[in-house]
Amino acid sequence: MDAGTAAVLGALAGSIATIGAALATGWAQREGARITARSEHRRERREPRHDIYKEFISEANQLSHQTGLYLSFDVDLMPDDITEDRRQLLSGVSAALDEKALEAALAGPKRVTEAALETARLSHRLVGSALNFQGLTEERHQRMRDSVRKSLLAICRRYERSLEGFVFQAQSALDDDGSRK
Template sequence: MLREASTAGRSAADNHGTGSGLAAVLGAAAGAVGGVFGSLVTGKVQRDGVLISVRAEHLKERRQPRHEVYKAFIQSLTTLKDRVLAENYENTRAEEEDAFRKEINARWIDVSLLGPIYVNSHAVEVRDLALVVVNRMGAARECASVLLRLNGDEGDDVFEHAERSAGHAVDSVRAHAELLGATIDAFSVTASEALNDDGTKRRLGLRERMRRFRPLIPRQGFQQDT
């Protein structure tokens, strides 16, 4: 009996020791895993903080140059719009039209180099519409030139057709210039958002940005010249 009790006691002690050792190993393993996970989380937080700081500094450096090129671009577009929407529209000269094209393209290049991409996307739309306005100005000038060359010997039908064509051409210029004005306003909002971005917010992916910033120009109201 004593021997059996002694043997049972030793077995219980061995089992207790084994259980305590296993618990200690498992506890150590769990602690190690928790430590590794905590380190990964801490490292990610620190890395994200560094990236936000770097991006914020990058945006700060670009804010003033972007402000200047956005302003110059908008001013060029506004000058074109005001030229057309003056109370008494006067036909342009070919040299004036070329000057508008060069100015608008030059300002657009400045914007495209400084970005960001969603501003560039809208800047392309505004530039294209502005160039359509310039082309329509040229068409109105040519229609007016045809009307002025008539000497009265061509007949009433010819004169009336030329007169209607000249009137429609001017109406088309003004309609596109009014659309340009609304588009300039929309672009200004996009540019302002870019300038107000301090880099502390989560950065949108390219696809998400393109979904967020829809085209400025309703396609049913805009037909690009070819």
């Protein structure tokens, strides 16, 4: 090989190395920018989600406290009837929970949405069962009252588990830094 060919090949090798280094540097910068943008996006989504989840849990706990007396293992401790004030209170808390469930569902992600909607669905069943006591005060309704009490106890337990599941899903969503797929 003569000196001219060696010089051309050397220049070509240097050019290829420079182009490769530039491409690698550009790719690394794009990846760094993408990671930074994704991290910022997650931070911006986390803050409102935290507040939305917190409000949903607060409303769900309010309903849980209002219906907690139905979780008694002793059916004699359960109230025999629901007053109109309690009926309105339960309906109001359920409606507020619906609104917060919608907000939590829209905030996502999917697993949190599913947990929020399940908790809201069970809250309707819970309030509906609690309100079924209304009007079952006569002696002839005793068998039906016993059935409603058993159903109510089962729904209360499912509601409590559902709320716990939502809390765990919300924590997981808030802790997700995007490094897991």
